[in-house]
Amino acid sequence: MQNNIEAGATVLVVGAGIMGAGIAQVAAQAGYFVRLFDSRAGAAAQAISKLGTTLQGLAHKGKLKPAAVTEAMARISAIDSLDEAGDVALVIEAIIENLEIKRSLFKQLEACVSDDCIVATNTSSISVTALANGMRLPQRLVGMHFFNPVPLMKLVEVVSGLRTDPAVAQAIFALSQAWGKVPVHARSTPGFIVNRIARPYYAETLALLHERAGQPQVLDACLRAVGFRLGPCELIDLIGQDTNFAVTQSVFEANSFDKRYVPSLLQREMVDGGLLGRKSGQGFYRYPAGLPPLEPPALQSLEPVQSVVVHGRGALAELWHQRLSLALGRAVARQPDSEWQGISADEAHLRLSDGRSATEVAVETGLSDVAVFDWHVLPGGSEAAAGAAGAEGAGRAGDAKEAARVDTATPSFVLPLAYALAAQSSKQWHSQAAAWLTALGFMPLRLADAPGLVVTRTLAMLINEAADAVQQGVCTEAGADDAVKLGLNYPAGPFEWLAQWGAPQVVTVLEALDAHYRGERYRVSPWLRQRAAHRASALQPRNRN
Numbered sequence: 001m002q003n004n005i006e007a008g009a010t011v012l013v014v015g016a017g018i019m020g021a022g023i024a025q026v027a028a029q030a031g032y033f034v035r036l037f038d039s040r041a042g043a044a045a046q047a048i049s050k051l052g053t054t055l056q057g058l059a060h061k062g063k064l065k066p067a068a069v070t071e072a073m074a075r076i077s078a079i080d081s082l083d084e085a086g087d088v089a090l091v092i093e094a095i096i097e098n099l100e101i102k103r104s105l106f107k108q109l110e111a112c113v114s115d116d117c118i119v120a121t122n123t124s125s126i127s128v129t130a131l132a133n134g135m136r137l138p139q140r141l142v143g144m145h146f147f148n149p150v151p152l153m154k155l156v157e158v159v160s161g162l163r164t165d166p167a168v169a170q171a172i173f174a175l176s177q178a179w180g181k182v183p184v185h186a187r188s189t190p191g192f193i194v195n196r197i198a199r200p201y202y203a204e205t206l207a208l209l210h211e212r213a214g215q216p217q218v219l220d221a222c223l224r225a226v227g228f229r230l231g232p233c234e235l236i237d238l239i240g241q242d243t244n245f246a247v248t249q250s251v252f253e254a255n256s257f258d259k260r261y262v263p264s265l266l267q268r269e270m271v272d273g274g275l276l277g278r279k280s281g282q283g284f285y286r287y288p289a290g291l292p293p294l295e296p297p298a299l300q301s302l303e304p305v306q307s308v309v310v311h312g313r314g315a316l317a318e319l320w321h322q323r324l325s326l327a328l329g330r331a332v333a334r335q336p337d338s339e340w341q342g343i344s345a346d347e348a349h350l351r352l353s354d355g356r357s358a359t360e361v362a363v364e365t366g367l368s369d370v371a372v373f374d375w376h377v378l379p380g381g382s383e384a385a386a387g388a389a390g391a392e393g394a395g396r397a398g399d400a401k402e403a404a405r406v407d408t409a410t411p412s413f414v415l416p417l418a419y420a421l422a423a424q425s426s427k428q429w430h431s432q433a434a435a436w437l438t439a440l441g442f443m444p445l446r447l448a449d450a451p452g453l454v455v456t457r458t459l460a461m462l463i464n465e466a467a468d469a470v471q472q473g474v475c476t477e478a479g480a481d482d483a484v485k486l487g488l489n490y491p492a493g494p495f496e497w498l499a500q501w502g503a504p505q506v507v508t509v510l511e512a513l514d515a516h517y518r519g520e521r522y523r524v525s526p527w528l529r530q531r532a533a534h535r536a537s538a539l540q541p542r543n544r545n
Contacts, residue, residue: 005089005118005175007031012085012113014038014105015094016047016078019122022150023092025051028075029068029151030179035079035088039095044078051076082112090175092144094122102131110136118168120144124195125250128161128188139165142172145192146181147487155486156181161188182486184479190254193475194487195247197494199261200461202244205232205454206264213450214418216284217291222445222454225415226377227491233284234291237277241270259520260465294416297444300435302327303428305345309333312341316352316376320440327439342373343436348429350419350436353456354505355512357449362422369426371433373419374453376442417442420449451516452509459497460509464525466494471527503532 016038132138143159176183220231277283342351348369437444481493
């Protein structure tokens with residue numbers, strides 16, 4: 001089996017739909033000759049014609065030189081039979097997501113191409129190991145998973161099945177780089193990297209909606225506030241409720257019905273009712289109107305208190321201290337060695353979420369006036385997780401501290417922020433908790449007292465899923481970070497969040513969620529638990545005797 005695919009080699013793309021045409025475009029623009037085949041008569045030629053129009057449009061806008069368009073189009077040709085592909089170095093399959101149909105295609109291809117030809121599948125969900133079963137040379141099959149739109153999305157998941165030759169995977173990795181992509185190696189497990197790690201982003205919001213903890217537009221706003229381009233509800237509406245549910249169902253079944261991936265009953269009902277999102281005119285939102293505007297809460301004045309203290313250390317505590325001191329017109333006291341992070345105002349506590357509900361915290365502390373608030377970001381978009389001063393976050397705490405000094409203007413509604421109140425809270429604290437968050441410069445959005453609120457639990461679960469993927473050899477830490485940033489447009493990778501937050505803090509959140517819900521969903525990844533134990537051990541004073 002060949003170890004590389006030389007520049008200028010000929011590639012066969014099977015499937016002239018959106019993905020196949022996009023792959024053909026990328027290959028041709030990178031200097032490779034492309035033959036495009038589709039079982040539908042005339043589809044390949046039609047796709048090439050449409051591609052020519054697209055490239056000409058880019059040339060008119062000055063994004064491509066006319067000569068580059070001419071050269072790229074000269075490298076692409078349509079073929080009517082797979083028999084015309086005997087000399088190709090690589091076949092990329094981009095047809096329907098059906099195991100048996102793909103297997104049938106691979107048998108046809110093996111009767112036409114040389115034994116040195118690599119066969120790649122663009123499948124997003126089917127096991128590469130299963131697809132290779134029945135091939136004469138199963139070691140030649142590798143996943144080459146592009147993302148839509150192919151010309152714009154940089155990520156390529158290079159997926160190895162149990163019988164994939166490592167040299168084949170490496171050849172596709174190198175080819176992806178030659179085509180201007182950022183490849184990541186993945187092992188063929190359900191969902192690969194992106195579709196697997198992404199599940200909690202949808203699942204946690206769906207769970208909160210099922211519990212009636214908040215409205216879709218509120219949950220979306222809170223996650224957009226920490227850098228996600230689209231909230232889970234608007235993203236599901238864009239993808240399609242049916243498509244998103246089908247992927248979740250596929251991952252659930254492929255993982256032997258592991259309850260971590262259990263589909264949402266709410267989403268199933270929406271699919272059954274035809275509320276599919278943008279394509280049906282209604283999902284979580286009605287279209288074309290889309291998200292309704294957030295109603296800002298009524299402004300409340302801070303009532304006088306005798307004692308105000310900022311608890312905890314790190315970048316966020318620095319931010320709270322600066323903003324409160326500015327809002328109150330005096331220096332606010334600090335207590336950096338507290339076991340919790342947040343603000344106390346006399347006997348009332350406003351705490352950064354550690355995964356527990358406000359009511360649970362109130363019961364443990366014996367206080368009535370308790371509120372918890374969600375993880376958030378620093379001004380200017382610099383992320384600083386809740387435990388930025390923790391062991392793993394210590395290396396970046398200095399940079400984050402500087403970022404915290406960027407915005408010292410009079411606090412105003414900057415970012416939406418979720419909070420919840422303990423059941424025992426007084427009516428006075430109901431208004432004052434929001435007033436303190438307003439003084440910090442946030443738009444306080446109240447949720448029901450759900451543990452972990454929305455951002456805290458979502459990020460913890462994204463990290464947890466990525467940790468399991470690394471432990472199981474699906475990908476590396478760097479591969480996971482690249483995959484979610486490039487394939488999902490996340491503001492950071494799970495291990496970047498982990499470095500800022502600290503494994504002990506993430507484990508604390510997950511254990512609180514697990515204790516509350518008492519199921520398998522929030523079980524802590526062994527990889528993550530071991531990392532937390534290692535960091536905790538490193539912080540213990542050593543016996544020098």
